[in-house]
Amino acid sequence: MTTSTYQVWGWGRADSDEPERAALEQLAPLVRDHLGLPVQAPERPAPLAELATDRVASRLPPELAAIASSAPLDRAAHSIGRSYRDVVRGIRGQLDVVVDCVLRPTAEAQVEAALDWCAGARVAVIPYSGGTSVVGGVEPRVGDEWSGVVSLDLGAMSGVAEVDAVSRAARVRAGTPGPLLEEQLKAHDLTARFYPQSFERSTVGGWVATRAAGHFATRLTHIDDLVESVRAVTPAGVWESRRLPGSGAGPSPDRMLLGSEGSLGVVTEAWLRVQPRPTARWAATLAASSFPAGARAVRALLHDGLLPATARLIDAQESRVTGTLATVQAAVVLGFESYGAPVGELSTRALELCRDNGLDVLEAGERGGAGEAWRSSFVRAPYTREQLILLGVLVETFETAITWDRFDAFVAQVTDAATTALHRVCGAGTVTCRLTHIYPDGAAPYFTVMAPARRGSELAQWDEVKAAASEAVLAAGGTITHHHAVGRDHDRWYAEQRPAPFAAALRAAKHAVDPAGILNPGVVATG
Ligand SMILES: Cc1cc2nc3c(=O)[nH]c(=O)nc-3n(C[C@H](O)[C@H](O)[C@H](O)COP(=O)(O)OP(=O)(O)OC[C@H]3O[C@@H](n4cnc5c(N)ncnc54)[C@H](O)[C@@H]3O)c2cc1C
Numbered sequence: 001m002t003t004s005t006y007q008v009w010g011w012g013r014a015d016s017d018e019p020e021r022a023a024l025e026q027l028a029p030l031v032r033d034h035l036g037l038p039v040q041a042p043e044r045p046a047p048l049a050e051l052a053t054d055r056v057a058s059r060l061p062p063e064l065a066a067i068a069s070s071a072p073l074d075r076a077a078h079s080i081g082r083s084y085r086d087v088v089r090g091i092r093g094q095l096d097v098v099v100d101c102v103l104r105p106t107a108e109a110q111v112e113a114a115l116d117w118c119a120g121a122r123v124a125v126i127p128y129s130g131g132t133s134v135v136g137g138v139e140p141r142v143g144d145e146w147s148g149v150v151s152l153d154l155g156a157m158s159g160v161a162e163v164d165a166v167s168r169a170a171r172v173r174a175g176t177p178g179p180l181l182e183e184q185l186k187a188h189d190l191t192a193r194f195y196p197q198s199f200e201r202s203t204v205g206g207w208v209a210t211r212a213a214g215h216f217a218t219r220l221t222h223i224d225d226l227v228e229s230v231r232a233v234t235p236a237g238v239w240e241s242r243r244l245p246g247s248g249a250g251p252s253p254d255r256m257l258l259g260s261e262g263s264l265g266v267v268t269e270a271w272l273r274v275q276p277r278p279t280a281r282w283a284a285t286l287a288a289s290s291f292p293a294g295a296r297a298v299r300a301l302l303h304d305g306l307l308p309a310t311a312r313l314i315d316a317q318e319s320r321v322t323g324t325l326a327t328v329q330a331a332v333v334l335g336f337e338s339y340g341a342p343v344g345e346l347s348t349r350a351l352e353l354c355r356d357n358g359l360d361v362l363e364a365g366e367r368g369g370a371g372e373a374w375r376s377s378f379v380r381a382p383y384t385r386e387q388l389i390l391l392g393v394l395v396e397t398f399e400t401a402i403t404w405d406r407f408d409a410f411v412a413q414v415t416d417a418a419t420t421a422l423h424r425v426c427g428a429g430t431v432t433c434r435l436t437h438i439y440p441d442g443a444a445p446y447f448t449v450m451a452p453a454r455r456g457s458e459l460a461q462w463d464e465v466k467a468a469a470s471e472a473v474l475a476a477g478g479t480i481t482h483h484h485a486v487g488r489d490h491d492r493w494y495a496e497q498r499p500a501p502f503a504a505a506l507r508a509a510k511h512a513v514d515p516a517g518i519l520n521p522g523v524v525a526t527g
Pocket of ligand 1: 202204520
């Protein structure tokens with residue numbers, strides 16, 4: 001009997017969600033016709049290759065040995081995230097490097113004990129929460145100078161610890177995944193209203209560590225906006241900021257931890273700003289003659305002071321593939337919601353502005369139809385993606401942000417560079433674009449790449465396309481990431497993007513709180 005490796009690379013539950021061969025065979029012709037790409041016979045996931053010997057577990061002191069696991073599937077599952085590269089390597093059972101063991105603290109004292117022991121034993125520590133990193137953030141590519149690497153899994157430190165209903169804030173433990181957070185806040189009639197596409201698996205600690213962004217297009221959409229204070233354990237002591245609605249006291253200790261990706265400290269909990277659950281919702285789907293025309297319309301909304309909860313501009317091809325619009329038009333999925341003020345006036349004004357900018361209103365009012373097709377495709381995306389990969393489709397995304405003055409040229413240049421690389425490397429393929437977030441001064445374009453993969457060479461294929469796309473993003477003035485984080489995969493472009501004195505300051509800060517350099521070596525503050 002072979003053991004399923006789905007827990008290593010899959011998105012869903014290991015006992016029920018692994019794609020079955022028969023279902024994939026049925027899906028294959030539909031995928032081919034719908035995407036216009038060749039598909040291959042469903043790949044059978046390979047058993048896990050034998051792992052290198054665990055160098056750590058036998059040396060652990062008893063209190064850490066009690067929370068350690070060296071089970072091969074556990075070690076493998078903690079050594080990759082969920083990028084295309086990760087899923088392919090997981091399916092093949094071939095991971096380049098693997099953590100020696102997994103530590104699962106249940107209390108902060110155990111996090112402190114782990115950091116103490118690892119610093120003394122020259123063992124690198126990779127904080128791990130939901131493991132949904134798409135940038136190599138949890139992968140133990142740490143170099144040879146360590147006597148071992150452990151994954152510090154915060155999953156057992158989870159749940160809402162305290163709710164302050166007066167200030168509308170909640171103290172949440174780092175390992176809390178999206179669904180548990182919402183379930184526990186619901187008991188108080190509250191919501192964090194934070195829904196990244198990885199909501200099902202990603203956690204509060206991961207969101208804080210990576211400066212994640214939820215799916216709302218405007219207003220409170222980055223985790224930065226929701227964080228009131230953070231508590232983290234560093235090798236130099238506990239780093240906890242005051243709970244404050246705002247503060248002008250020097251550089252922000254919260255901001256410094258946000259986006260530090262496990263390189264400065266282990267986030268153990270955060271106070272998050274929460275809200276009542278929305279009582280009024282309004283949605284509309286509109287069609288634009290082109291992507292730039294749609295962009296002009298959504299920009300006009302922001303410049304008029306409107307802050308729609310949803311404002312997804314989706315290019316014509318992605319609109320067709322996701323089932324949003326069958327016509328060859330770009331789609332705008334628009335939504336307002338409120339827990340008090342009526343949304344009627346806002347929606348009327350939004351439709352007026354969109355019509356003034358040449359958009360056709362296809363539906364408006366209750367949720368449903370095209371907008372719902374888009375939402376369901378969005379939620380199912382992680383499951384669909386693994387099916388596509390098993391059918392030999394190269395499928396991955398990259399994202400960025402740019403100001404409006406450079407927007408049209410930027411999207412054209414980046415799409416062109418990625419498409420050219422894709423055709424050179426894969427012989428065919430598509431690059432589509434949508435806007436995930438919009439701001440008064442710019443927007444966050446999000447690109448989806450699909451192409452026929454050559455089995456055995458797909459990692460090299462993707463690396464080449466990704467490099468071309470990333471070069472184009474930086475050359476045209478964008479950021480290497482708007483919300484997917486830096487990790488190890490974006491490091492060389494991040495090094496190019498950030499100012500040199502800032503890099504030196506960050507390295508010095510890391511040295512101050514982590515003198516042995518054990519925390520996530522190679523990521524953000526260490527690069
Ligand atoms: C299908 C899919 C959809 C996604 N959609 C979105 C999206 O909509 N928005 C978005 O922002 N991102 C998205 N992501 C990326 C990913 O989900 C985010 O980066 C997320 O914040 C990671 O959270 P996690 O709990 O899974 O963290 P992990 O993957 O476990 O860790 C991510 C990084 O943070 C560090 N870290 C984790 N926990 C801690 C901690 N407690 N203390 C210190 N460091 C820690 C890790 O070392 C690693 O460097 C998506 C990923 C996938 C696969």
